[in-house]
Amino acid sequence: MNKDQVQTLAAQIYDDVVANRRHLHANPELSFQEYETSKFIQARLQELGIPFTVMADTGVVGLITGELPSEQVIALRADIDALPITEANDKPYTSKNTGVMHACGHDVHTSSLLGVAHILQQLKADFGGTVKLIFQPGEERLPGGASIMIKEGVLQNPAPHHIIGQHVMPMIDAGKVGFRSGIYMASTDELYVTVTGKGGHGAQPQQNIDPVLITSHIIVALQQIVSRNADPRLPTVLSFGKVIANGATNIIPNEVKLEGTFRTLNEQWRAEAKILMKKMAEGIAESMGGSCEFTIMNGYPFLVNEEKLTANARAFAEDYLGKENVLDLDIWMAAEDFAYYSQVTDACFYRLGTGNAAKGTSYSVHHPNFDIDEDALKISSGLMAYMALKQLGN
CATH class of the missing domain: 3.40.630.10 (Zn peptidases)
Known part of the structure; x- marks a missing residue:
């Protein structure tokens, strides 16, 4: 031609x-x-x-x-x-x-x-x-x-x-x-997390189970999936872009909503990481007296x-x-x-x-x-x- x-x-x-x-x-x-x-x-x-x-x-x-x-x-x-x-x-x-x-x-x-x-x-x-x-x-x-x-x-x-x-x-x-x-491009999965505790007055934290604090620990801890579980040679990204805690300056809410994305370039590791993330988040919430519903919406390969x-x-x-x-x-x-x-x-x-x-x-x-x-x-x-x-x- x-x-x-x-x-x-x-x-x-x-x-x-x-x-x-x-x-x-x-x-x-x-x-x-x-x-x-x-x-x-x-x-x-x-x-x-x-x-x-x-x-x-x-x-x-x-x-x-x-x-x-x-x-x-x-x-x-x-x-x-x-x-x-x-x-x-x-x-x-x-x-x-x-x-x-x-x-x-x-x-x-x-x-x-x-x-x-x-x-x-x-x-x-x-x-x-x-x-x-x-x-x-x-x-x-x-x-x-x-x-x-x-x-x-x-x-x-x-x-x-x-x-x-x-x-x-x-x-x-x-x-x-x-x-x-x-x-060339990564897989992508969407993460939807609900952390449930017991809300109440911010001045009486001893009477509450603070889902905001639990969520904070979960966000930080889940980065270990990338830094300590993923092969350093394999690109892996875990990012949370949405956190909703409808309390106030002096109100601890009953629950916190969390949304994020997980991306990588290997299907075996992708499957393993999702199991690890769910187990870690649920374990942290339980250890702090709350509970965690960790939902993963499988995305593109x-x-x-x-x-x-x-x-x-x-x-x-x-x-x-x-x-x-x-x-x-x-x-x-x-x-x-x-x-x-x-x-x-x-x-x-x-x-x-x-x-x-x-x-x-x-x-x-x-x-x-x-x-x-x-x-x-x-x-x-x-x-x-x-x-x-x-x-x-x-």
Whole structure:
């Protein structure tokens, strides 16, 4: 496949990709509620003459089959949901939905994959193989839209030999991309803890069982799971971000609610750690006269980039962008439900640079000021289309 052809088509549709991204950014919808987003995607695919099916209620799966003979199948994935964040930007495309924002770049992923669809549909006569376009709901919320899509057969009929996904990264400048082979992103589990004691007057602690004090001991002690039980060579993160003790300056409450996250890169250790955490927390509470209900909501597995596919994708990116614009990535302890796909078929999840300090687009994802340098959209669709075509053998 001629690289110049793809780059020319990508340049021609750039304005459309920007317009689609801005529309999606201005009209974000929360996980598993992406009804208007789904309709928008369906309408764009209909305009292009691409057949599609609807899965997982709001997910959309398009299919483009090249006219040359080939049995190869590749899937390309974009997530479509937004986050419960109030946007702080003042742009023409700022979110119209109060308290909802595309703060993780899923508007970029979706508009870029629509751009890929446009490019590949125009090249159907020139390539062989089948491309599955997966527009997936609910990446930001357990159990993860990917797990639902897989259960509903997204990786069947036809079954892709490979799957590729891209994700924005503001720490990388627009115009560049990043890759990492092997284990790349962490598993994630959500922790919900209720510590119960006996409330009462803060001036009479001897008459109470203080769940605030018990919870404090539990929070500190659980860090031993990381510092003294985890192999120091294995990245492990335990963080608590929510503590609710509805007492007052002189009131000890009956209970304290605690919420956190546990992340690692090894499934055996992941299972062991959850047993240790629960046992330790319950034991501390009991030893101090209280009780502890320790609930673990199992989240996404770790994400692994298959080495041969990732090496191929990186080589294609170097060809398309130049070696100086393709970077090495380190392990990333965030989690992604793309990991579910990587547990089923050969997968490559790479990073699209969107940062530009001069344009103020270096805020982290999940920040109310997150935005992108839209120059990133000049490469997002063309690169993914080119990688798909080359991986299909064209």
